[in-house]
Amino acid sequence: MRFVAPKVLQALFVVWATYTVTFLLIHALPGDPVLAALAVRAGDAATTDPEVLDALRAQYGLDGSVLHQYVTHFLALFRGDLGVSMATGYEVSDMVARALPKTAAVAALALALGFAGALSFTIAAYLARPHWLRSTISQIPPLGIAIPAFLTGVVLISVFSFQLGWFPASGANGFSSIVLPAITLSLPTGAVFYQVFSAAVFEAGDAGFVRTAQAKGLSQPVVIGRHILRNAVLPAITIIGIQIGYLAGGTAVVETVFSRDGIGRITVDAVLARDINVVTGVVMVVAVIYAVTTMIVDLLYGVLDPRIRTRVAAKPRARATTPAGGADA
Amino acid sequence: MTIPARIPPRRLAMPVAAVAFATVLAGCSGASETPTSDTPDAEPAAVQDVVFALKEDPTCLDPQQTSMTTSLNVGRQLTDSLLDQDAETGDIVPWLASDWSVNDDATAYTFTLAEGVTFSDGTALTSDVVAANFDAIVELGAAASLASAYLGGYAGTDVISDTEFTVNFSAPNVQFAQGATTMSLGILSAETVAASAEERCLSLVGTGPFVLDSYVVNDSVKIVKREGYDWGSELRGHTGEAYLDSVTFPIITEASVRTGGLESGEYDLIQDVPYIDEARFAGDEYHLYAAANPGVPNAFLVNTTHGLMGEEAVRQAITKSLDRDQINVLTGSVSGQAPTSVLTSSTPGYTDLGDTLAYDPEGAAALLEADGWELGADGIYERDGEALTFTVTAFYAQDVLEAAQIQLADNGIDMQINMVSAGDFFGAIATGDYDALGAGLTRTDPDVLRVLLSVDGGSRWAIAEDDELEALLQEQAATVDTDARQAIIDEIQQLVAERAYVIPTLETVQLHASSSSVEGLTFDSAARINLYDAVVVD
Numbered sequence: 001m002r003f004v005a006p007k008v009l010q011a012l013f014v015v016w017a018t019y020t021v022t023f024l025l026i027h028a029l030p031g032d033p034v035l036a037a038l039a040v041r042a043g044d045a046a047t048t049d050p051e052v053l054d055a056l057r058a059q060y061g062l063d064g065s066v067l068h069q070y071v072t073h074f075l076a077l078f079r080g081d082l083g084v085s086m087a088t089g090y091e092v093s094d095m096v097a098r099a100l101p102k103t104a105a106v107a108a109l110a111l112a113l114g115f116a117g118a119l120s121f122t123i124a125a126y127l128a129r130p131h132w133l134r135s136t137i138s139q140i141p142p143l144g145i146a147i148p149a150f151l152t153g154v155v156l157i158s159v160f161s162f163q164l165g166w167f168p169a170s171g172a173n174g175f176s177s178i179v180l181p182a183i184t185l186s187l188p189t190g191a192v193f194y195q196v197f198s199a200a201v202f203e204a205g206d207a208g209f210v211r212t213a214q215a216k217g218l219s220q221p222v223v224i225g226r227h228i229l230r231n232a233v234l235p236a237i238t239i240i241g242i243q244i245g246y247l248a249g250g251t252a253v254v255e256t257v258f259s260r261d262g263i264g265r266i267t268v269d270a271v272l273a274r275d276i277n278v279v280t281g282v283v284m285v286v287a288v289i290y291a292v293t294t295m296i297v298d299l300l301y302g303v304l305d306p307r308i309r310t311r312v313a314a315k316p317r318a319r320a321t322t323p324a325g326g327a328d329a
Numbered sequence: 330m331t332i333p334a335r336i337p338p339r340r341l342a343m344p345v346a347a348v349a350f351a352t353v354l355a356g357c358s359g360a361s362e363t364p365t366s367d368t369p370d371a372e373p374a375a376v377q378d379v380v381f382a383l384k385e386d387p388t389c390l391d392p393q394q395t396s397m398t399t400s401l402n403v404g405r406q407l408t409d410s411l412l413d414q415d416a417e418t419g420d421i422v423p424w425l426a427s428d429w430s431v432n433d434d435a436t437a438y439t440f441t442l443a444e445g446v447t448f449s450d451g452t453a454l455t456s457d458v459v460a461a462n463f464d465a466i467v468e469l470g471a472a473a474s475l476a477s478a479y480l481g482g483y484a485g486t487d488v489i490s491d492t493e494f495t496v497n498f499s500a501p502n503v504q505f506a507q508g509a510t511t512m513s514l515g516i517l518s519a520e521t522v523a524a525s526a527e528e529r530c531l532s533l534v535g536t537g538p539f540v541l542d543s544y545v546v547n548d549s550v551k552i553v554k555r556e557g558y559d560w561g562s563e564l565r566g567h568t569g570e571a572y573l574d575s576v577t578f579p580i581i582t583e584a585s586v587r588t589g590g591l592e593s594g595e596y597d598l599i600q601d602v603p604y605i606d607e608a609r610f611a612g613d614e615y616h617l618y619a620a621a622n623p624g625v626p627n628a629f630l631v632n633t634t635h636g637l638m639g640e641e642a643v644r645q646a647i648t649k650s651l652d653r654d655q656i657n658v659l660t661g662s663v664s665g666q667a668p669t670s671v672l673t674s675s676t677p678g679y680t681d682l683g684d685t686l687a688y689d690p691e692g693a694a695a696l697l698e699a700d701g702w703e704l705g706a707d708g709i710y711e712r713d714g715e716a717l718t719f720t721v722t723a724f725y726a727q728d729v730l731e732a733a734q735i736q737l738a739d740n741g742i743d744m745q746i747n748m749v750s751a752g753d754f755f756g757a758i759a760t761g762d763y764d765a766l767g768a769g770l771t772r773t774d775p776d777v778l779r780v781l782l783s784v785d786g787g788s789r790w791a792i793a794e795d796d797e798l799e800a801l802l803q804e805q806a807a808t809v810d811t812d813a814r815q816a817i818i819d820e821i822q823q824l825v826a827e828r829a830y831v832i833p834t835l836e837t838v839q840l841h842a843s844s845s846s847v848e849g850l851t852f853d854s855a856a857r858i859n860l861y862d863a864v865v866v867d
Contacts, residue, residue: 031749031750036753039754042395043475045475046474090527098546154585162593169590171548265582274750
């Protein structure tokens with residue numbers, strides 16, 4: 001419990017801080033969000049009649065003082081009420097519920113592909129001889145983050161959709177529609193995983209216990225599997241939280257290129273339309289996911305690496321057992 | 330004030346995509362032959378299902394509420410209007426109303442409905458339903474801004490019988506006849522009209538040649554043929570049901586994916602071909618469809634109460650310093666033409682004012698010099714230490730503004746571009762804080778000039794403060810006689826162009842493309858698509 005409570009508080013703080021920063025940023029922007037939303041809906045027939053605008057402002061909960069809005073909108077979050085999209089008229093919670101599974105499917109596959117790809121490259125690089133081959137292999141994964149997702153996406157569409165016809169170029173129907181977007185996103189994700197993996201693996205590879213294992217005559221696969229990879233997995237798990245944050249942004253590009261409905265797409269549309277209820281809603285949902293994932297990773301870290309759990313837990317226990325300890329000594 | 334980046338991001342994306350496609354498509358010349366259907370039948374055109382890629386989510390399908398082109402392109406297929414308008418001649422002909430008349434001061438329009446028309450839910454089209462439609466539009470107000478503008482001064486509908494009714498206005502409303510031809514005043518079923526604004530956006534029932542099958546937000550729209558449809562207007566190419574069995578509209582936001590998909594055969598039709606890609610689809614394998622938006626072309630809409638825009642000589646010098654043909658070559662569609670009036674060439678009532686709007690740099694210089702302006706050392710005119718500069722506020726068509734900016738600079742006029750978001754554009758209108766706006770206004774009636782310029786106009790973006798013009802704008806709106814009204818509209822166009830309240834830059838063209846196997850796509854008078862006559866051929 002002493003280990004868990006601070007992590008939960010930390011997660012709550014992240015959510016509150018995100019809300020506050022988002023709120024401040026949105027309200028610091030010049031311009032009228034109601035007009036922006038009207039411009040989307042009505043195009044060149046948008047009205048600028050002040051009375052109509054005031055009525056709409058009230059309808060979308062944008063009347064009253066800034067402090068009043070800050071408090072009411074924050075409290076509404078706990079009821080799951082994210083407000084109404086001004087540009088489309090839909091409930092924000094409905095939009096998020098509609099889009100989130102589609103984005104999650106792509107992100108999950110991208111994460112898995114990126115993880116698997118990074119692992120393969122790491123092992124290949126570790127085993128590669130001579131040195132120039134190892135260097136060459138090591139240089140490939142960073143390309144994944146160097147090439148913009150937009151370009152990767154367009155190239156994949158041209159080859160696998162238009163030319164070969166294996167996967168659809170657009171839409172969010174069925175597994176086949178997930179593949180190309182997930183591959184596109186897995187490249188930068190995998191590149192980041194690779195950096196962490198390879199650093200850990202090469203470090204472990206030089207460590208004494210590996211040399212000992214090799215000296216004992218253990219086979220190469222056993223050494224890699226049992227002694228090296230286990231040490232590389234921990235840092236990789238640590239960055240999953242960061243990766244999820246990245247994926248939330250990366251889906252914006254991928255969902256636009258692949259014309260998929262999803263969190264990234266509605267965020268882009270909402271930002272362009274200054275649809276502040278949607279922007280806030282999406283940011284909050286992503287913040288909660290991020291905070292919860294980071295919290296779980298933190299807790300998992302403790303499970304996987306007993307040193308961490310003991311380190312945190314040890315301090316209070318040490319204080320509580322001082323007399324006994326003293327007696328021992 | 331934001332100083333805009335020289336290259337808009339979309340333009341930047343285009344060459345990147347083009348390179349990608351060129352590399353990949355190089356080895357597959359036969360790619361565009363791929364049939365879209367799974368069953369390549371021996372019998373030609375047995376399959377009448379087409380895929381039509383849209384450029385954006387329609388957001389709201391209800392044609393009465395939306396004024397988004399993409400949405401209207403879908404809504405037009407689902408709804409019919411009381412009247413129809415010949416896109417070429419501007420003549421207004423019967424459609425759902427078999428007969429109609431207007432009183433002398435354009436305050437009462439009496440319609441007789443065609444017999445046997447039903448909505449796709451089986452209910453009959455009656456006077457009561459039409460009355461409920463108009464009442465609901467007025468009630469929607471700002472949510473149906475375009476439709477309610479056509480119904481300006483609406484004072485209720487008197488139902489005379491099941492098939493006869495009179496629409497009343499508190500003040501003359503000449504443009505209503507034209508408005509009644511648009512999908513904005515398309516007629517929806519009683520049940521649809523009674524639903525909430527949000528519900529109507531997602532699901533609607535009309536009398537049109539197609540019926541809404543499904544709408545998955547941000548993904549696709551599907552419409553299917555209405556069985557038993559037999560009330561197309563005389564302007565259509567055939568009678569009876571539509572040829573196409575179904576049209577699926579996937580929403581493809583990325584232009585390079587739309588064009589690539591048309592080439593590969595994944596899509597049969599695509600909306601909004603980037604002008605830069607026009608040449609790719611000029612061959613025999615494709616059809617290009619182009620129609621200029623009716624209304625006021627893309628233009629500088631000046632605010633004469635702000636900065637130097639109050640000086641007529643300055644405004645006239647600006648309009649004379651613009652080489653509109655060059656702007657069209659640089660930024661327009663090959664299928665388009667340079668604007669030659671303050672109305673586009675596709676607008677009913679358009680008059681050719683090519684001479685008034687001709688490129689005349691000497692004339693511009695003479696006007697400015699007569700007004701005390703002198704060329705400064707930096708090549709920009711000055712007077713009493715003040716530079717000849719003005720700012721154009723806009724939220725689209727930055728390339729057009731940049732082309733104009735270069736031309737004006739060559740002629741000693743400094744133009745600043747203030748690219749803003751759509752919301753901030755309307756914010757500027759609300760506060761009146763701008764020299765000029767860079768925008769067009771799409772409407773199908775010359776009354777658009779009143780909407781844009783008059784003190785009571787719904788979109789008073791150009792602020793002229795000209796009593797003579799104001800009187801003419803009001804007069805045309807109350808003149809029922811077509812010839813008499815046309816004479817006034819000619820006079821208005823001449824006056825607005827001459828005094829440079831509206832300084833046209835480009836006629837925006839709606840540019841769509843299809844594979845050569847699809848024929849018969851037509852445009853209505855508002856440059857929106859009509860798929861009733863469209864057919865798949867072999």
